[in-house]
Amino acid sequence: MILAVLLAQILAPCSPALDALRAEHVRGAELLARGAVCADVVVTAHSHGVDPRLAVAVAFYESRMRRGAESGVGAVGPMQVIPRYWCPGGRAEGCDLVAAGMRALAEYTTRYGTEEGLARYNAGNRPGPRAWEYARRVLRWEML
Numbered sequence: 001m002i003l004a005v006l007l008a009q010i011l012a013p014c015s016p017a018l019d020a021l022r023a024e025h026v027r028g029a030e031l032l033a034r035g036a037v038c039a040d041v042v043v044t045a046h047s048h049g050v051d052p053r054l055a056v057a058v059a060f061y062e063s064r065m066r067r068g069a070e071s072g073v074g075a076v077g078p079m080q081v082i083p084r085y086w087c088p089g090g091r092a093e094g095c096d097l098v099a100a101g102m103r104a105l106a107e108y109t110t111r112y113g114t115e116e117g118l119a120r121y122n123a124g125n126r127p128g129p130r131a132w133e134y135a136r137r138v139l140r141w142e143m144l
Helices: 002-023 028-048 052-063 097-112 114-123 129-142
Strands: none
Touching: 002 028, 002 052, 028 052, 028 097, 052 097, 052 114, 052 129, 097 114, 114 129
C-alpha cells in the first residue's frame, strides 16, 4: 500500500502527458511504453535536480514520449538531444538519451532561467522567435 502511494506521487507529473496521449488515441502497449518513458523522465529529472513537471512537458513536446524519436536535424530520443553535444563520445549509441537531455535542460535552465533556458534548449545559443514560442508553449503546458 505504501509503495503504491509513493509510486503514485512520483509519477503524478506523468498524468497530464498520459491524458494527452489518450486524447490522441494512443492505446494499449504503445501507451504503456510511453508511460514507461515518462516514468524514466520523472526519475531522471529528480536525480538531476530538474522540476519533473518541466521535464515531462519538454519530453512531451519534443517526442510525445517516444524513446526512438528522431528529428531531421539529428536530435534523438524522448528529450530530442543532439548527441554530439550531450552524449559521451558524441554518439547516441550507448548514451542514456533521457539523462543527456536532463543534463542539457538542467544546464540551460540553471544558467539562463527557465524561459530562456527552454528557448536555448530548443535552439541552442541563438534562440529566435520560434524557440521563444516553444518555451512559452512548454511553460503553459507544464502549468496544467
